[in-house]
Amino acid sequence: MPSLPKASVIIVNWNGLKLLPDCLSSLRAQTVKDFEIILVDNGSADGSAAYVKENYPSVRLLEAGENLGFAKGNNVGAKAAEGDVLVLLNNDTAVEPDWLEKLLAPLERDPSIGAAGSKLIYFDDKEEINSVGTFVSVLGFSGSVGDGMPRAAYAAEQEVFAACGGALAIRRKLYLEVGGLYEPFFMYEDDVDLGWKVWNAGLRVVLAPDSIVYHKYSRTQKPYKYYFMTRNKLWCAWKNARTRDLLFLMPASVAFSKALFLAFLCTLKFENAKQVARGLIDGLKSLPAREPARNSLASRHYLGVRDSLAAAFRKSGKHFS
Numbered sequence: 001m002p003s004l005p006k007a008s009v010i011i012v013n014w015n016g017l018k019l020l021p022d023c024l025s026s027l028r029a030q031t032v033k034d035f036e037i038i039l040v041d042n043g044s045a046d047g048s049a050a051y052v053k054e055n056y057p058s059v060r061l062l063e064a065g066e067n068l069g070f071a072k073g074n075n076v077g078a079k080a081a082e083g084d085v086l087v088l089l090n091n092d093t094a095v096e097p098d099w100l101e102k103l104l105a106p107l108e109r110d111p112s113i114g115a116a117g118s119k120l121i122y123f124d125d126k127e128e129i130n131s132v133g134t135f136v137s138v139l140g141f142s143g144s145v146g147d148g149m150p151r152a153a154y155a156a157e158q159e160v161f162a163a164c165g166g167a168l169a170i171r172r173k174l175y176l177e178v179g180g181l182y183e184p185f186f187m188y189e190d191d192v193d194l195g196w197k198v199w200n201a202g203l204r205v206v207l208a209p210d211s212i213v214y215h216k217y218s219r220t221q222k223p224y225k226y227y228f229m230t231r232n233k234l235w236c237a238w239k240n241a242r243t244r245d246l247l248f249l250m251p252a253s254v255a256f257s258k259a260l261f262l263a264f265l266c267t268l269k270f271e272n273a274k275q276v277a278r279g280l281i282d283g284l285k286s287l288p289a290r291e292p293a294r295n296s297l298a299s300r301h302y303l304g305v306r307d308s309l310a311a312a313f314r315k316s317g318k319h320f321s
Contacts (some may be wrong), residue, residue, distance in 0.1 A: 114205065115205045147314070189235075
């Protein structure tokens with residue numbers, strides 16, 4: 001078996017003490033041994049840092065002293081990392097013993113692959129997929145690929161628009177060259193942005209289907225999520241899409257957000273509607289600088305109209321139940 005690149009597993013933590021035992025103990029059991037664990041603690045007040053120091057002294061603990069958010073927290077970890085490959089892992093996960101070995105394998109095998117993502121399974125139902133990646137629709141929205149499908153689905157390695165930020169590997173040099181995660185996002189859509197930047201650099205993103213992660217995903221959508229998701233979807237397309245693609249992506253994204261706003265009003269979800277409206281206004285008022293695509297392969301991976309409508313129908317159950 002070819003030697004695998006040394007990896008740096010980065011975990012961003014904010015008041016996640018109750019989540020850390022499952023996550024860190026599963027990392028101790030990995031078949032790959034040549035990797036480091038970096039935990040960036042975003043000013044937790046629940047004793048997380050003390051717990052890690054006492055129980056996992058081999059973990060490199062970076063104490064930020066404040067909540068930097070997911071994107072900046074990972075960037076802090078990336079700058080301190082020593083591995084050739086960065087692995088971003090949520091703290092609300094537990095991983096199979098060969099998770100890291102299977103995740104690193106595509107990057108070792110094929111230099112055209114810039115990033116790889118794990119198959120995330122619901123922690124509370126280990127026969128149901130949470131995500132195998134993220135799609136971007138021509139109708140202006142994004143979402144998880146494979147959500148709700150049986151575990152056995154998506155059994156083959158395949159290209160995806162973006163790897164789920166809950167568990168992905170990316171070449172460290174590439175991560176730094178594309179600027180890492182976009183810090184103004186704070187949270188949500190940062191993994192879509194990262195995948196887009198990998199494709200724009202002329203490299204590929206794939207699913208590593210045998211790299212299994214169990215995710216303690218909250219199936220309840222908090223209203224504040226809709227602010228960040230609405231705003232950041234606009235920013236993501238504006239930053240990364242080719243100019244000719246913006247002619248349909250930006251109007252579609254605005255139209256989708258307006259439709260979501262009206263749907264929440266009609267279903268009496270007023271706080272959700274408010275957050276969508278705020279996200280749309282703030283997103284359009286403060287569009288970020290464009291990052292022109294150099295060798296973009298992203299456009300061939302947009303989800304088409306028919307598949308987008310099917311995805312929107314499936315997603316409606318999550319948002320309006």
